[in-house]
Amino acid sequence: MSIEQNIREISRKLLSDGVVDLIIGYGQGTLPYATTPVFIRNADDVEQLIWNPCCTNNLALYVRRELEQANKKKDARPLKIGVVTKKCDAKAMVELIRENQLKRESIVVIAVPCSGMLDKAKLHKRAGDRELLRVEVSGSEVILAGRGFEIKVNRDEVLRDNCLVCKDPESLPIADEIVVEKDDYKKPYVEDDFSDVKEHEKLSPQERWAVFRAEFENCIRCYACRNACPMCYCSECFAECSQPRWLGGSVELKDVLFFQIVRVLHQAGRCVDCGACAAACPMDLDIRKYTRKLNYDALNIFRFETGVSPDDKPLLATFSIDDTQEFITEPE
């Protein structure tokens, strides 16, 4: 049996036994490197569920949304959702549970042993930006093919950066149904020493500004980064708030920078480094760099890591008299 068949089997059982009302998982996409989220209510439809290294979207986002919408309908039976879950989706659900956005008992976590997702931008780069008509994964090899070319690349080299530093993707912080089948490929694990963040910290404020600017002057302010993020769930985002208006309407640097700075800062102690924002950005901007800086600070200053246990309190809801206060600076 493959992982995919295993997922289908579990889902079929959950639906036909009436344990869940809905399964959220991944379905076949129309591009060679894409899957699309699917919503399955009928046991006969579980064949739509697929599993491959392009299951990039973070499904925790939909779980929260579906439950919120269902809860708005009065007197309806509470909705229960089965979720095809990678470790990063599980981590996001842990954070959502801690923030009271999700009830643990509303979800059935179908834990999938993930072996890393492919980075679309890396695939395109390796194909020399020629159009990809076929992406085939077998073991540690990925075949990239298009009109008049076919190349083999090492799977390790086209994984997303956040997947490389993801530790033990087979063990999820929350799990109900375990997919026991395994991939015949084991993703490399690179211990995250945050060297890139430390390098960045060494730059002068002017230099950091220049790096920030070079990246974000290309932002089209589409909000894909925000909307793809499971942790961005405010019913009214500051970016759209009109009373008061925090943000201008333009794509001038002042506005895109302010949007991005606030988006990132709102992730402090919350971002699970799932990479969904970076994968969604149509301009391929390096937005992960900045959430990583916050993750590093949370770890370094407060020894806090996201997505570990649903029983702990969120970082921003805790206070200890021993907390270091070095980060509080006086205006010069």
Add this chain to the structure above:
Amino acid sequence: MKLIKKNRLKDFLNTLMNYYDVFAPVLKHKKIRFQKISTPEEVILEYSNTHNKPTELFFPQCEVLFEVDLKENIPEQPPKPDKPVIVFGIRPCDARSLQILDKVFHWDGVDDPYYFARRNNAILIVMGCTEPRSTCFCTSVGSGPMDHNGADLFLTELPEAYAIEPVSEKGKAVFEQVNDLLEDATEGELKSLAELTRRAEQMIDSEVNLNGLSDKLRGMFDHPVWDEFHLSCIGCGTCTYLCPTCHCFDILDEKKGNYVRRIRFWDCCMYPYFTLQSSGHNPRPTQKQRVRQRVMHKFQYFVENFGEIACVGCGRCILNCPVNLDIRSILKRLMEVKG
């Protein structure tokens, strides 16, 4: 038939730059998009299409409509372009999308002065598509990879040269300006042009039959099929911000001290705030209604208002939607269900 040899393209562009501000596909931060060039070397010639829509040259994401100094109370108009513009290398689908925008910005016979100041100032040198992408479905929406509609001059890439055909009066004038650089096509080159033209059409392997769709959609506003598409949509707006025919905008007054300006900037029907009224009422409160709006606007309302589909089949929304919600799949499904 005239052509310009590939090794003379640089001279061709240099000549144009003497008379015009030339905009062409360049590589800007990993993505190909149209920008004003200062040397011919910047131009990217190997591109299926640009990542960002070229209509942004005429209808920019954000523009200042006017500025006022409250103390002096003198409205200042933003500067108008003085040199005529050439857009070199725009694809047929995108040239067509400008004809679509022309209609919107000329609604009820009134010209939008900002849009038409740029539009009337520009000449389009269209580059036919000899290597269309798998997501291109221009032939399904009444066009094609060699569609000359909307072009002033039309270029087709041959093995060693570009065939060049003047299409409009404006195009003929440019043709004269570069005449010295042009050569007559040989028999072989003519044959190769005919061959490439035929091949390009055949290479479009993505087709959606849209016959009768807009009439059918008229009765489908409340159809249950609309429950099928929106679930995966995260309402991010990528599809509309990259779409060459999308044209919705918002207007805002911004003030800093005595300085006030009115700006116009893109807005997007996929956002919840797009239709939020000041009373607090939102006529399109759910993503289902917003996805329906995007499809209906392009394939029904626009046809009713302007007589054509507001999609040129460029495939940008397909390539860039983060959840791979493919407009072609939606259209196929709409065609197949009972109306």
